[in-house]
Amino acid sequence: MRRVLSIITLCFIGNIGAFAQNVDDVLRTIEQNNKELQAQRQATDAAKLEIRSQNGLEDPSVEYSPFFAKNVDGMASSELVVKQGFDFPSVYAVRHRSGELQQEALERQLQAARQEILLEAKTLCLDLIRLRQEYLLLEQRKKNAEELLTLTEERLKRGHVGVLELNKVKMERMNVQAEVARNKADSRTIEGRLQAMNGDKPLDFTGSDYPKIEPVENYAELYNEIMSGDVTLQASDFAAQAADKEVNVNKQKWLPKLEIAYRRNTSLGEKSNGFLIGGSIPIFSNKRKVKIAKAEAVSAQAQLENVRLQVKADIESRYHEMQQLRETMSVYDVVLMHKTLQLLYDAVKGGQLSVIDYYVEVENVYKNLQAYMGIENQYQKLMALIYKNRL
Numbered sequence: 001m002r003r004v005l006s007i008i009t010l011c012f013i014g015n016i017g018a019f020a021q022n023v024d025d026v027l028r029t030i031e032q033n034n035k036e037l038q039a040q041r042q043a044t045d046a047a048k049l050e051i052r053s054q055n056g057l058e059d060p061s062v063e064y065s066p067f068f069a070k071n072v073d074g075m076a077s078s079e080l081v082v083k084q085g086f087d088f089p090s091v092y093a094v095r096h097r098s099g100e101l102q103q104e105a106l107e108r109q110l111q112a113a114r115q116e117i118l119l120e121a122k123t124l125c126l127d128l129i130r131l132r133q134e135y136l137l138l139e140q141r142k143k144n145a146e147e148l149l150t151l152t153e154e155r156l157k158r159g160h161v162g163v164l165e166l167n168k169v170k171m172e173r174m175n176v177q178a179e180v181a182r183n184k185a186d187s188r189t190i191e192g193r194l195q196a197m198n199g200d201k202p203l204d205f206t207g208s209d210y211p212k213i214e215p216v217e218n219y220a221e222l223y224n225e226i227m228s229g230d231v232t233l234q235a236s237d238f239a240a241q242a243a244d245k246e247v248n249v250n251k252q253k254w255l256p257k258l259e260i261a262y263r264r265n266t267s268l269g270e271k272s273n274g275f276l277i278g279g280s281i282p283i284f285s286n287k288r289k290v291k292i293a294k295a296e297a298v299s300a301q302a303q304l305e306n307v308r309l310q311v312k313a314d315i316e317s318r319y320h321e322m323q324q325l326r327e328t329m330s331v332y333d334v335v336l337m338h339k340t341l342q343l344l345y346d347a348v349k350g351g352q353l354s355v356i357d358y359y360v361e362v363e364n365v366y367k368n369l370q371a372y373m374g375i376e377n378q379y380q381k382l383m384a385l386i387y388k389n390r391l
Contacts, residue, residue, distance in 0.1 A: 088255035098246055108232075126384065132207075135187070148348065165355040168356055233304075233307050236303055243293070253286045
């Protein structure tokens with residue numbers, strides 16, 4: 001029986017570990033369950049179907065005409081016409097290529113929307129990691145404050161310290177408790193937003209360490225990777241190509257539309273069959289459409305250049321910001337700060353440092369630690385933005 005219980009316990013623990021998620025797991029789960037992304041996919045599929053439907057044949061038409069005459073009982077004669085109209089064959093080929101480019105642009109727009117959703121989710125995960133690291137620091141401060149409160153109360157009874165020192169410790173504990181409550185509230189808010197992005201399904205994200213990031217050493221490699229992989233730029237490129245191809249489509253529309261039909265006539269014992277071939281010349285219906293298409297192509301090309309310039313500017317500015325953050329982080333000696341906190345705590349417990357002096361010293365250290373956490377979090381979110389094309 002004990003062996004069975006042990007096996008069940010081990011399986012339960014194993015399942016907990018199996019369902020624990022890191023940042024990448026969270027993003028994969030949100031990609032599957034996010035309602036906004038699901039709606040975007042459906043809208044993109046509908047738009048693609050709409051584009052494909054524009055290159056189909058016209059609907060066939062059927063006409064039946066009965067004729068009546070004097071001195072004839074019932075129908076004297078009738079005519080049946082089954083007609084099919086279609087564009088000049090070369091129009092379909094050009095329009096098909098234009099439709100393919102439009103669909104590629106829609107696909108890239110969907111990928112861009114997906115990236116923005118996953119980037120938002122990753123940013124929330126990174127903020128949650130910062131809050132959890134801050135919580136560990138606050139818990140240590142809270143523990144120290146509670147231990148120092150007990151120690152100061154004992155020293156007050158023996159007359160070794162005054163009420164001012166006791167009040168200082170109480171104020172510190174009160175402040176830390178308020179910070180812990182704020183930290184928990186902020187964490188719950190982010191967890192709620194992540195769950196909403198996951199289709200209101202719970203997530204098991206318990207990570208408190210940032211994902212590892214390879215430092216960027218070569219600007220040219222970073223530039224080439226982003227320029228070649230930016231889906232917003234790709235969407236604009238395909239849209240410009242499609243707009244350019246639409247010029248050719250509208251030029252082809254000057255070709256006549258064709259029409260072919262089957263015709264059957266019947267009259268008093270006689271029947272005849274034949275075919276009808278005709279067409280229409282688009283003299284009025286296609287007026288100014290080529291000019292309109294050319295203007296739209298010029299606009300799409302200008303938009304493409306604007307997006308390309310914006311992406312280039314973003315790469316340069318984010319690269320410089322990344323270097324500044326890395327340089328700023330290198331100034332902070334986190335190990336030294338934690339050692340200093342421990343030494344100060346040991347000194348105040350050993351009576352070598354007053355409570356007032358202790359809190360004056362540790363306040364600066366805690367501020368520096370929290371400043372480092374904020375800068376590290378900013379760096380992580382910036383790197384997530386720089387490498388969003390990898391999402």
